[in-house]
Amino acid sequence: MTGEPVPETATAGRLQQAVAAAIVLVAACWIAFVSFDVEDPQPYLFPQLFSGVMVVLALIVVVRALRGVDRTVAGIGGRTFRNIAPGLAVMLFYVFGLAEWLGFYSAAFLAMLVLYSLYDPSPHRSVRSWAVRLAVTAGFIAVIYAVFAQGLKVHTPDGALF
């Protein structure tokens, strides 16, 4: 992530950088708008201060992105995005859907198994690789259960299953 040497090929294009900066600018403007559009300004003093600073800083970033390509910015290529998309989908579905509906432990088991299998290089057709995946996932969830439920007595939501 940060600080990692960026390969030559992975520099985001000017348009992509400008669009990303613009999104930050829009967010900053919106925070500023919410902070200034209030009945009682006193509790909003700090939000007003830093949202103002934010708008200025975001403007600078936009201008810089338009003027020239920043070589330290990797950006996200189409290929990278295609690679991470299934993983992102699993994460979002796990947290926002499964966890409460299915139960914390069964959802964790499913999410881990699916995510692991999706990105595991060993062949999907071999029985052995599935056995390994199941064993690793079950083992890890068992450890999690031992630590959180037994050791720390964390009371997790119980859904349809466990």
Next chain:
Amino acid sequence: MEFLDHFGAVFTWSSMLILCAGTVGGLLLGATPGLSPTMAVALLIPFTFHMDPAQGLMLLGAAYTSTVAGGAVSAILLNIPGAPANIATALDGNMMARMGAGARALQICFISSAIGGVIGILVLIFLTPVLAAWALKFGPSHLFWVAILGVTIIATLDSKSVVKGLLAGCIGLWIAMIGADTIQGVERFIFTEELEGGINIIAALIGLFAIPQVIEMLEGGRSDPRRSVFEVRRANVWRSALETVSKLKALAIGGIVGTVIGLIPGAGGQIAGLVAYDQSRRFSKVREKYGTGESEGVVAAESANNAMVGPSLVPLLTLSVPGSPTAAVLLGGLLIHGIFPGPDLFQQHAAVAYAFINSMLIGQILMLVFGLAIAGVSAMVIRVKPPILASAILVLAVFGSYSVQHSMADVAIMLALGVGMYFLAQYGFSPAPLVLGIILGPIAEYNYVQGRILGEAQDGIAAYFLTGWLNLLLIGLVALSLGFSLYTEIRARTDTGEAAA
């Protein structure tokens, strides 16, 4: 030297067993993302119900010391700080791990933790009466300036661009202001019900650091050609020890910064590591190497983190005033055993009080022994295949953020922030200044609001914030810090001949 007389109580079989259990347990809890020292201590208090007071407190003392150091393990190996205190450790520690020096980084981390920790406890033992009164002097205006001093670090912290560093800091400030504010009686930026309770710092920390790690591991897709498994070179303990001790300046800065910040009630020892890291970089000969896997950064951050532990208990033990969230939880642990901290604690309950302090001193050494013992083995974690590691961290992040306050909303916030941070990181934003904003924003605002009320009741707001030697000293430090940042920024630009952004 009264504390020496009480060492006997620590060196009994049952006490040593408890200490070892507390230390190992603390290291493991600390290394688990989401389990901060505060939470670890809170979770352990019920276990002390059935022990006698001295042994119960030994368990808590040992666990407190070792969770602080344990948090560095996941920071170094996975770039996921176990607690806010370990953010600075991750900056260089993780780079070392990526270069194959994970085991060495861990050894250095534990050695400097133990050195810092012992400094802190010695300060607690010898200087408590002097410092307690001094710590109490810190009022809202001083804490406000301390927070602003922290803000001046934001721009230069782990960012290739000052503008983006500041912008990340502002995003952090904004995140910190979301939710119901119990001081001003307002609810701000609550767009969905999940946000009412505000954004928990631990949940945010897990999301901002762990989730981008997870996604990054998936970038290569199924075949994963780009990222091979990291190597883990064996490291020699003695050589690591020698290396740590040779960084005298970093150790000294860490020890001093950690002690001072630990003493200030309400400053949040969370920033000790970051401030020490920043100061040590400024005074370093190898300044430009910071952030690229320079062991000096690990030394400064970890010695400061652990030096903070002892002094943070000074106001608690002498005045019954907890100076940090962890100290507040420890107060509960003391009360449950009928021990009221206060000026007469060391007369009334000398045996228990010294058992507690001694156990933390011995705990530092046990922490070092166990830490070094596991350094080589635990470094192997990063040899686990990326798909397994990614899915395991995801599950751990979910359980960790849930268990902070039994809240599904925290899990949702954790993931949302994490995914957002991944995309921001691709465009040159970094999570460290963002988290610093989350930590400092509320300290600055809370103390400003109190200062405003106090100022209005007395001689005006300006007089309250701008007069008095302590205020002026802190303002001077702020100016120095800003000036130094500007100076290095300008010099960097003239050196390279172009805008560094």
Next chain:
Amino acid sequence: MKMTTIAAAALAVALPAGLAVAADDYPNKPISLMIAYSPGGATDFQARIVTMVAANKDLLAQPIVIINRPGAGGRTGWNHFASKASTDGYQLAAYNVPHFIAQSIKFKVKYNIDNLEPIANWGADPAVLVVNKDSKFNSVKDLAAWAKDNPGKVTVSGAGLFVGHHIAFLQIQNALGVKLSYVPHKGGAPALKSVLGGQVMAGVNNLSDAFRSRANLKILGIADLQRDKQFLPDVPTFKEQGYDVDDSSVNFRGIMVRKGTPQAVIDKLAKIAPAMFANGRVAKQMRIGGSPIRIMDRAAVKKMWAERQTFLTGLLKGLK
């Protein structure tokens, strides 16, 4: 032994809770008690003490497990409880009066005294007015006289807005008939620190916390109807000193369930809970922890809730 009960607890929790429970065999699995504050705080630590004997055969015969859901001064936890908790008697919550009642008046929250059912009260921590031991004030009268000459200049610390301390402050201000400045803090401990450190001139705080710091403080008055005989027998109430401050700000702590819980279950809990609080081990542990006990049965708590609701509605009406 312990591991099996925990495993049983986990199993019981995992089973669908919808099955109708007859009061005869209630409770047949562990019960949870939600605390709207962080672990280690006064409410949390008292709740852990008063429920530690729940598994005794003559009481509930099942353990009570504490679950912390802190946030927004208690609002996060109580909102969750009033909207999502089960009504089978296996999910209890701790209440803090006057906090939750004041919040239900001042803020848009999902709870109020009508959708919650009290079970029993275990403790009462009155607010006290304290000053630093070096302060020029030796009595409430001294403070009132100085404040009269310097309106708004007396700064008083307390924990947050619309909690017991704030309500006591408002009552004291009204009784003294002068303007004082309230400085809210994030919790009672930092509020007390401001008094000890001299940042504020006075403070409203919990009796139990002030008692522990009494060596560095002067405790001027108790905002309750009678003196505290156990901890501070020498400190007079405000009423004794001629100021009209009653017990409306006393921080009552107890157990409640959600409305809709079967009456038979409520009755059973209401019968057992006071006995549980009165247990000898509980009383001893509470005493060494410096926490004042005040056991009240369901009827008494119901009456107290209703009284507070009326009083607080009036007190907070004009307040921004």
